[in-house]
Structures are given as C-alpha cells and as structure tokens.
Amino acid sequence: MGSAKSGARVQRSAKAGLDRIMVSPEGVELHVSVAPFMSRVWALVLDLVIISLISTGIGILCFLFGFLILTGSNGGDMFSLEGPLSFIVIVWIISNFVLQNGYFIYFEMGDRAATWGKRALGIRVASRDGGRLTAEAIIARNILRTIELFIPLQLMQTGSDILSGSGISGLTAFIWVSIFASFPLFNKDRLRCGDLIAGTWVIRDVRWNLDGVVAPSVETHAHPVTGRGVARYEFSDADLSVYGEYELQTLESVLRTGADEALVAVARSICNKIGRDWDTESRGGDERLFLEAYYTALRAKLERNMRFGKRRKDKFSDGV
C-alpha cells in the first residue's frame, strides 16, 4: 500500500488522487484505485433497495402461505399464532434478521467480494495489506454497519428506537451517525469505520477487453532501386522528437476509437507540428495510414529509448 504514482503512465482513473499501489506477495506492484465515495453511496442505495425488495418478497410469500393455511383449515383465527402459522411468523422474523446481517457478508465472502450493488457500480472489497480477504474481515466490516447504517434508518423510521433506551436523544444520535456516515470523506483511502477495523478497503474492479494491435504492420512498397520494402511514410528523427508518451497514447486512443473527422484533424495538426503540409501528404494515401505510420514510428523511437531507461513523459519534457 502506498500512494506513489507510476512513472510516466497516463492516469486514466477518474481521480488520480485515488490511485494506489498494492504489492502482491510476488513483489509485483499492482495498481488499484480506491472507489470514489459516490460509487459507494450508490452501491449502498442499490443494496438497500434489493434488501427491501427481498424482504417484501419474503413477506408476501409468508402472507400467502398463511392465507392458504387459514383457508385450508377452514376459517382459522387470523390472530391466533399457533401451529403452522406461528412457524411462518418465525420464518419471517429470522429471515429478516439473516437478510439484514447476512446479505453483505454472504456476497462479500464470494469470489467477487462484492454485493450486487457493488458489482453494478464496478467496485469490490479487498484486503488493504494485499493479503487474503478473510471471513473475519468481512464479518467485522459488516457488523459495524449497525451503527453506521441501520441505526440511522431506524432513526428515520421510528425516531430513535433502540437508542431511546440508552438515554441518547434523537438529535444527538443523528449527529453521531452523521459522523460515521461521512467518515470515508475524511481519510484518503475512503475507509468506513468498518473498513478500518477489518483492514479492508473498497476499490474499483476494473476490467478491460484486450484491444487489437494498433498499426500492426505498416504498409510497404518495394523501393525502386534496392527492391527492399520501404514504408510509404517516413519520418526523420526530428519529426519524431516533437512528442512524448502522453501524445503517443492520445494518438493511440484516437486511432482506436476516433471517427474519420477526428483522424483528419489529428493528422493535420501533426503535419503542422512537423512542418509538413497535410494536403500534399494525403495525396494517394489516407489519414489512417498516415497516423498509423506516424504512431508506429514514434512508438518505436520512444520504446527504444525506454529500453535504455530514457523516458519522455510528454511534449513539454526534455527530448532525448
């Protein structure tokens, strides 16, 4: 765990301030980024909605079964809680308890280490020290939800139910829980109190598909004299010294996703930068071929320098 950022890599997370490094047991630095506060909030809201839906579902089922039993036994007393009817009430009470306390624990113990709400928001729980996420940690972080979450909910519903017995007034209690709720905003790793005592944090669960190779092979034609393959576009060392890694990766993203107009615009500005005229360059070619050629040449140069330990972050850095 640390806060150092990786060398020249372009930061792609929403907030660079949330990027962290976690060292795997093999000693490799893994880049993680802490889940933003609002993702946490939305995940929680989703989870609460899901919990209340399940709870309502169980309630309706219990009611239906009770109704069936009553009509089956021919006019039983709705209010005498005996026999199968009492069993249903027990199921309802216990299932609500299990749901409230078990939902988060069950899902966070799974392989995804995330509740449905967290999955929807693309975040997950992880151990802060890079070790295993243990069952104890999951239990610990979720037990604290009682004071962080369920008491404020009860406060809103019933106006201080549990706390009324302990001599804490509603307002005091409300201030108290507000402190807990905003706790993640006051530490850089966005830890809840539960995370604090469990040694966990919530991080973004990023997944990318592997995109194809950009400019896989530059189109060549035979050189009239030597007969060897020669690239259609060639760039001098000076042409390639105007940009750094940041511009290279911006060009990469344009090539991967950009529309044709964007490609033309980028091609024009590169030509201006290296003192060529796009209109003459484009004759007999097109902007994609030009950009791919430039991209490949620039990347070849920067990667060659990289192997000698010389990196150039962007066009404002010193050239090498």
Add this chain to the structure above:
Amino acid sequence: MADISANPKEGRAIDTVVLKSDRFRLEREADWARLEEIITKMERGKARRLSDEDVLALPTLYRTTLSSLSIARESSLDAALIDYLEALALRAYFMVYGTQTSFGRWLKGFFGGGWSRAIRDMKLDIWIALSVMIVGTLIGYMLVAGDSDWFYALVPGDFADVRVPGATEEALRGTLFGAEKQNGLGIFAAYLFSNNAQVAILAFALGFAFAVPSILLLIHNMALLGAMLWVFAQRGLTADFIAWLSIHGTTELFAILLAGAAGIHVGRSIAFPGARSHLVAAREAGKRSAVVMAGVVVMLFCAGLLEGFARQLINDTALRYLVGGGMLLFWLAYFFVYDGQKKGPAYG
C-alpha cells in the same frame, strides 16, 4: 476500422509486426486469454466446473501474467495493453489470493477452537466488561433502594407491567411461575433472538468510539437488571428471580458480556495501540472481535430458545438453576478449557 481490430488469430503473422513490444504481446496473448477465461468462470461462481488442467494452470498463468505486466510496463507504450494487463493481473491476484475458505470449512475452524481462542485472547477486556456489568447491577440496585422512583427512570414502560416497586409478592410470583400463555413461544423466542442479537451487535459496534458507549450501554442494561432485582428482593423472591433469570440469562448475559468485551477490545486497541500502528491494532482487534461476535449471535440464538421455551416450560426453581448453571459451565469449559485443533487462530 477492420485494420486495427483485426485479431492476430485471423492470420496476421507475428513476423510482419514492426514493433518489438507488439511481437512480445502477440506471443503471449493466448496465455492471457486463457487466464481471463478461467478467472471469468471463477468470478461467475463456476469454479467447480473448471477442469483440473485449468485449476493447475491458474497459478502458473497468474505468475506469467504478472511478469508480462512487469515487462510491458518497462518496454511497451501500448496504453490499452497495459490497462488490460493491469486489470487482468489484479483480477487474477484476487482469485489466487481470494477468500478460498468455504463456509463449511470456516465453520469447522470456528467451532473447532477458533472461537474459544479468540475469546481467550481478550481476557482482559472480558474482566473489564464483567466488572462494568457488576457495577452496573449494583448501581441499579442501590439507586432504586435509595429512591424507588429511580425504577421508572431505569426501566422502560413495556418491561415494567406488574413488576414495579411495591408490587405484591403474589403478583411478582405470578410473573416468575405464572402459566404465561404458552401460545406462540416459538415466535417469542425468534423475536427475542433477533432483538437481543441486534442489541449485542450494537454493544460491540459502539466500542469503535473508544469503548465508552459500549461501557455505557452495559451499565445501563445491567442497571435495569439491578433495579428489577431490588423489586423482587423486597418480597423475598431473590433466589426465585435469579433462577428464573438464569435459565437463559447465563447464556444471554454471557453473550452480552462477550459483545461488550469485544467492543471494549476494539475501542481499547484504537485508543492504546501500543507498539503497533493505530490501523494495524484496529485491524487485529477487529478481526478477533468479529469471530467473537459470530459466536455471540450463536449464543443468543441458544438464549432465545431457552428463554422462549425452557423458561416457560420449566417451572421449578431448582431445575432452573440446574439448566442455567449447566449452560454456564458448558460455555466456560468450552471457552477456557477446550483447545480444539491447534492449527493457529481462525482469525489469522
């Protein structure tokens, strides 16, 4: 777009690729794809359907990918590739170092000594909680003994019914031995369990604030008990009251004692971490307390059953003492004598 999204498997030969770093990538892509496939299956909870080969390959593929990532970071400027590898390595890391204890195995470790060990590791906090509870009971008793109006301040209305200062011996005896309606005992037990468990969890969770609220909650609850004790003691029913209480109370109060102790344990670790950092101390205490709390829920479940059924069904003081004392002995022996498998702490 066809040009850039072309899949290497669709026939692009590695030799025609200009950049070294792209060759590096094309040579290893298949391994990454296989790792990704295995991980995706595992994440969907289909780990059991993985073939033996896949299971065996996972650690190797994971290490290969880690080393690919290290190389790519130092030699490739393909941002999409690095992003992909970063995410893949992290996902694989979570699978390889995932929770990996099945719930069944965790339960076995928990009952087979993990729970007892966690409790033995917080002896000091248990002593603190115990003294706090005794003091709380004494306070409640003495306050009401000094001025019986205190009773109404300590005991919430719905508890009191006929059990108030000045109640007759008959009325009080009735609450202890009266054939309370035996309908819906199960519901009562379930309700008691869910309610008590929530209070115990609260007692623990409040410990986070340097243990003070946990202690206050313990004192308050025990003062209630002390006040009630005084009411019954006034009519010479002390022994009967304690018997009535002990049948489930030894389990329930023990559970609340442990919950409070767990809260104090966490609060104390945060306030006085000793040589460890605050975060490390909180983490160790938190995990240990989580084990104890899982046990507290189990105990309260037992207590709910005892309170809901046994207390109403057993109407004899001696027998009540026997059940209550037996439960207490059982818990004490299990926590402080039983050692279980000596395979290190379950909360490791």
